[in-house]
Amino acid sequence: MNHLQGIHHVAYRCRDAKETVDFYHNVLGMTFVIAFAEDHVPSTGEYDPYMHVFLDAGGGNVLAFFELPQQPEMGRDPNTPEWVQHIAFKVDSEDALLAGKARAEAAGCEVIGPTDHGIFRSIYFFDPNGHRLELACDIGTDQEITELRRVAPDMLEEWSRTKKAPRHADWLHAKARASHRSQT
Known part of the structure; x- marks a missing residue:
């Protein structure tokens, strides 16, 4: 096996690609970098129109979303508590964590925290698609x-x-x- 060099991107589903890009740009400051739109899935050849958007999450990390307008409405695993599956983003300080909280609240998000985990502190909120997000700053020695x-x-x-x-x-x-x- 070749040596892994990191995660190329992580992809999730979204309800509306534009709304999602706007949210991640306005609330988390991510830059919208690439979009692909296809009528056929390249890996399977099946007809399933989609918009695939990519956002720069910092540090060489990319977060991507698929809008799938012809698929049934998106949901979540009913057997997994909503706090389990989440995307955690690292911020560099407690001040940045509190600024992120203020920015999310100003965008109308209900924010939990800061929560102290001993070696890091976090806040939690949801994006417009129902994905739980976490901002975390390291405090451990x-x-x-x-x-x-x-x-x-x-x-x-x-x-x-x-x-x-x-x-x-x-x-x-x-x-x-x-x-x-x-x-x-």
């Missing part, structure tokens, strides 16, 4: 990240056996709770 990497295999092994949250990183949750208490 190098020592904390190193420790989490050290215990990750043990945590996964314990989870695999018990399906209960392992306690290898209780210190992380205590840190987040302490931060939450100091902010309230």
Whole structure:
């Protein structure tokens, strides 16, 4: 296998390509970079007109969407809670996180957070298509990240056996709770 060089793009479905591009540009500051429109799917040859739009998510990352006007209305997996499937974007500071929150709220989005996860803080909101979005800024120390990497295999092994949250990183949750208490 060739060595992977990263993710070329991640693609999701949207209800309206223009509305989606406008949202991601106006709320998250992404640049609309490429669009493809076809009547036939190149990989299968089937007739299924679509618009495929690509947005620059920063750092060489590309987020893409398909508008599929002849397909049934888009939905989501009813067996998966809406908080599980989401797109998380990294911001460089807590100030940028709060600015993102203000921008999303100004666009009419209901925003949850900031939520403290111990090594990063996040806000959450939905795009016009119902995709949950997260903005996250790292706050963890190098020592904390190193420790989490050290215990990750043990945590996964314990989870695999018990399906209960392992306690290898209780210190992380205590840190987040302490931060939450100091902010309230």
